[in-house]
Amino acid sequence: MDKRRVRNNIRKLRFHHDEMTQEQLAEKVGVTRQTIIAIEQGKYSPSLELAFRVALVFGVPLEEVFSYTFDDDSAKTA
Amino acid sequence: MSYQEKNITVSLVSTLLILGYYLVNVFQMYQDGGLVAARVFRLWAIVIVAGIIVNIVSSILTNIVLSIVHAIKTRTEEEERFIEDERDKLIGLNGMRVSYIMFSIGVLLAMLTFVFGQPPLVMFSLIIFFSLVAEIVGDISQIYRYRRGF
Numbered sequence: 001m002d003k004r005r006v007r008n009n010i011r012k013l014r015f016h017h018d019e020m021t022q023e024q025l026a027e028k029v030g031v032t033r034q035t036i037i038a039i040e041q042g043k044y045s046p047s048l049e050l051a052f053r054v055a056l057v058f059g060v061p062l063e064e065v066f067s068y069t070f071d072d073d074s075a076k077t078a
Numbered sequence: 079m080s081y082q083e084k085n086i087t088v089s090l091v092s093t094l095l096i097l098g099y100y101l102v103n104v105f106q107m108y109q110d111g112g113l114v115a116a117r118v119f120r121l122w123a124i125v126i127v128a129g130i131i132v133n134i135v136s137s138i139l140t141n142i143v144l145s146i147v148h149a150i151k152t153r154t155e156e157e158e159r160f161i162e163d164e165r166d167k168l169i170g171l172n173g174m175r176v177s178y179i180m181f182s183i184g185v186l187l188a189m190l191t192f193v194f195g196q197p198p199l200v201m202f203s204l205i206i207f208f209s210l211v212a213e214i215v216g217d218i219s220q221i222y223r224y225r226r227g228f
Binding site for chain 2 (some may be wrong): 033037044046
């Protein structure tokens, strides 16, 4: 089975949105700051609904926030 | 430490205290000459009622104390967001699963003592003991998950 994992660009997107804090993002999507931290660190994969809510806050498509890639960043193809 | 973590920690400490009270009483009974039905069932009732009351009261007190601490820290009347999100729910469900498995094993072990010729009071004492241990293990597993991220 492929060793893939959910990765995200939340840290980068927060930076590009006036350095939005984790607390502000958490409030906007209706979760705790600890959940945002866990998602950012790749320790928790959010539900599809929460993932869409995060993408909506940043005004970008889902794929720009989350990606499903191989553990090693080698150029493997699906 | 998040609000949920603090709540679970308070629950863990209160369950540990109840377990301590229970064990002290059981050992006292053994020192007095063995398990006595009336005392065992009274202890059962005390532990169950105390477990329910202590959990409710400690949860309310934790809420009040955390709100006061938050108000003092931020010096505003703005309420802190004590919300339970999807991650909290998943961690809670996992903790319940761990508790359930632990309690099932405990009940099985308690039944085995009965099968091997021990008096029924030993089985009853072990069932309440394992119900407390199951709650403690469930709380610890939740705290572990919170510390780890998920």
